[in-house]
Amino acid sequence: MSLLDFxxxxxxDILIFLVINILLGLGLNLTTGFAGQVSLGHAAFYGIGAYTSAILSANYGVNVWISMLIAVVVTFLLGALLGLPSLRLRDDFLAITTLGLGLVAHSFFNNSQLTGGAYGINSIPAPLFFGIEVENVGYLLFVVLALIAAIYIMRKITRSRIGRAWVTIREDETVAQSMGINTMYYKVLAFAIGAAFAGVAGALFAHKIYFVNADSFTFTTSATILSMIVIGGLGSIRGTLLGVTLLYTIPELFHIFDVGNLLNLNYLDNYKMILYGLLMVLVMRYSPKGLIDIKNIKTKKINPAVKSGDQNVGS
Incomplete structure (x- = not known):
C-alpha cells in the first residue's frame, strides 16, 4: 500500500479545480488588470476551450494532447476576433459589450447541435501518458506544471515591452497613442492572450470531469472570476493567486468541516455570491488595489492644527 492510497x-479534486480557476483568473487579469480592457464575458473563452477539446477528442477521435493544443489556438484566434470591439469602446460600454458576447456564447453552447445542446458532451477521454490515463494525482501534477508555465509566460510578457505598452494604454490611451504605441494591436493582443489562458483552463476542465455543458460557462462564472482578481489585486500575478485561492477554498471549507447544521448547503452558490460581494465592498473601501496591497494601508492622521478653512490658500 502506497502513500497515494491514503x-x-x-x-x-479541490486542488485541481483551484489551479484551473487560477489559470482562468490569470487570463482575465492580463486582459483587465494589465491592459485595462474590462471583460464580463471571460467564461465564453473558458467554454470555447472546453468544447473545442471535448468535440475533437470525444467526437472525432483526435489525440487529447493535440486537441488541447488546438483548443488554445482556437481561443487565441477567437479572442483576437472578439477583441475587435475594444478598439472603439471603453470602460462601461466595453464591459456591456463583452457581457453580451458572453451571453451569446452561452446561448450557442446551450442550443447548438455541435455542442450537444443542453445535454452537452460526455465520454470525454482522459489524456494518456505512455498508454496510462493521467488522472487523480497525475492530473494534479499536470495542471500544476501548466500553471507554472502560465505564470512564467505571463511574467515574461508583463515585464516586456508589450506589458509596458499595456500599462500605458490602461492608464491613458490618448497618451499611449501620442507616444507612438499601436493601441489597436496591443488591445487585441491582450484579449487574444487572455482568451488563450482561458482556453487552457477550459481544456483542462473538460478532460478532468469527462463531461461539459453550458451550465459551467455562465455569466456567474465570469462574475466570480472577476470578483476573485479584483479582491486579490488587479495587475498583479500574486494578487490573482491570493484572490482565487482565498475565494475558491472558503466555500469548500463548508463541505470539509461539515457545517450543514449551520448553513443549508443547497444554497451554497448564493452564500458565495453574498460573500464575494461583501468582500469586494470592503476591499474597494479599504484597499482599492486588492488584498495583495493590504500591508501598505496606513492610518491617515490629520494634524489637528490644520482645519477646514485654515489653510493658506495663497501659498
Whole structure:
C-alpha cells in the first residue's frame, strides 16, 4: 500500500479545480488588470476551450494532447476576433459589450447541435501518458506544471515591452497613442492572450470531469472570476493567486468541516455570491488595489492644527 492510497481524491479534486480557476483568473487579469480592457464575458473563452477539446477528442477521435493544443489556438484566434470591439469602446460600454458576447456564447453552447445542446458532451477521454490515463494525482501534477508555465509566460510578457505598452494604454490611451504605441494591436493582443489562458483552463476542465455543458460557462462564472482578481489585486500575478485561492477554498471549507447544521448547503452558490460581494465592498473601501496591497494601508492622521478653512490658500 502506497502513500497515494491514503490521499482523499476529493482533496485532490479541490486542488485541481483551484489551479484551473487560477489559470482562468490569470487570463482575465492580463486582459483587465494589465491592459485595462474590462471583460464580463471571460467564461465564453473558458467554454470555447472546453468544447473545442471535448468535440475533437470525444467526437472525432483526435489525440487529447493535440486537441488541447488546438483548443488554445482556437481561443487565441477567437479572442483576437472578439477583441475587435475594444478598439472603439471603453470602460462601461466595453464591459456591456463583452457581457453580451458572453451571453451569446452561452446561448450557442446551450442550443447548438455541435455542442450537444443542453445535454452537452460526455465520454470525454482522459489524456494518456505512455498508454496510462493521467488522472487523480497525475492530473494534479499536470495542471500544476501548466500553471507554472502560465505564470512564467505571463511574467515574461508583463515585464516586456508589450506589458509596458499595456500599462500605458490602461492608464491613458490618448497618451499611449501620442507616444507612438499601436493601441489597436496591443488591445487585441491582450484579449487574444487572455482568451488563450482561458482556453487552457477550459481544456483542462473538460478532460478532468469527462463531461461539459453550458451550465459551467455562465455569466456567474465570469462574475466570480472577476470578483476573485479584483479582491486579490488587479495587475498583479500574486494578487490573482491570493484572490482565487482565498475565494475558491472558503466555500469548500463548508463541505470539509461539515457545517450543514449551520448553513443549508443547497444554497451554497448564493452564500458565495453574498460573500464575494461583501468582500469586494470592503476591499474597494479599504484597499482599492486588492488584498495583495493590504500591508501598505496606513492610518491617515490629520494634524489637528490644520482645519477646514485654515489653510493658506495663497501659498
Amino acid at each position: 490521499i482523499n481524491p476529493y482533496y485532490i
